[in-house]
Amino acid sequence: MFPSHPGTRDARRKRALRRIRDNIARSGHHIYIVAGEETPRFAYTIGVSEAIGVELILAGACFYSNRVVVQIINNLVPRLKSGDDWEASRFDLAGLGSFILRKAHASWATELILGALDYYAANEIPALQIVPDKTCWTIDVPDMSAPSSASTEPVWRWLHEAWTYPVPKKARAATDLAALRGKRITEAMRWEEEEWELFSGAGPDIAKDELRMVPLGTLLAVDETLVPVLELPIGEGLWRDADPDSEWQPWRRSAQGDRAGGSGEIE
Numbered sequence: 001m002f003p004s005h006p007g008t009r010d011a012r013r014k015r016a017l018r019r020i021r022d023n024i025a026r027s028g029h030h031i032y033i034v035a036g037e038e039t040p041r042f043a044y045t046i047g048v049s050e051a052i053g054v055e056l057i058l059a060g061a062c063f064y065s066n067r068v069v070v071q072i073i074n075n076l077v078p079r080l081k082s083g084d085d086w087e088a089s090r091f092d093l094a095g096l097g098s099f100i101l102r103k104a105h106a107s108w109a110t111e112l113i114l115g116a117l118d119y120y121a122a123n124e125i126p127a128l129q130i131v132p133d134k135t136c137w138t139i140d141v142p143d144m145s146a147p148s149s150a151s152t153e154p155v156w157r158w159l160h161e162a163w164t165y166p167v168p169k170k171a172r173a174a175t176d177l178a179a180l181r182g183k184r185i186t187e188a189m190r191w192e193e194e195e196w197e198l199f200s201g202a203g204p205d206i207a208k209d210e211l212r213m214v215p216l217g218t219l220l221a222v223d224e225t226l227v228p229v230l231e232l233p234i235g236e237g238l239w240r241d242a243d244p245d246s247e248w249q250p251w252r253r254s255a256q257g258d259r260a261g262g263s264g265e266i267e
Helices: 006-027 065-082 106-112 112-117 154-157 216-222 225-230
Strands: 028-032 041-047 055-061 090-094 099-105 127-132 173-178 187-190 195-199 209-215 238-240 259-261
Touching: 006 112, 028 065, 028 173, 041 065, 041 112, 055 065, 055 106, 065 090, 090 225, 099 187, 154 216, 173 216, 187 225, 195 225, 209 216, 209 259, 216 225, 225 238
Parallel strands: 055 127, 173 195
Antiparallel strands: 028 041, 041 055, 090 099, 099 127, 173 209, 187 195, 187 238
């Protein structure tokens, strides 16, 4: 791919700024959704600070689709503008969940809301983090009230560190909500050069609404015992038990040609 011509980049930036201005004029704010490669998705507002002095950030929260993330923010903004006390309130949004807001440390805000800083030509803008309740919490939701740190929020470590694993940093993994809440991953398959399946139980038994696609780095960051799955050839897999001392074992082929683990065939 050839690098973009400076004139092309400038024209693209002007279009983006015009779109932001139009959205702020029409609805009072613009929403940026940033889908990183090794870093979890996050969303933030531009324009809310003009009314209440802060922008909003929803970081991680892969429980929600992009569409629902937009709905959450669009439901919260008018309540804040109407004077709801964000420090004392739990925001119950019909059909979307329950949320609290907490002040984001400046180190997080300056790393994540770059578009807002650029738009307002500012070095710092106060921000509030949108935090889902425990029923919708996942391992990619950081505590942004504390300074940004790879030691306390390893899923977000690549905001500060270079990618070091021997696979592309844009590699993705299909996984399940139980794994994304910390349950031990026991099944691993590699189907494409940059695609894995990493499940906390039998893949065929996981309900469709429990499945999520996340950066592979999200799971690697919280469980270094997953590193052996990076060496899998395409079409091969590993399994292990839920016991923390269990080690990875290769899937074997049954007589019928199906993959099988230590306890029998996989349908």
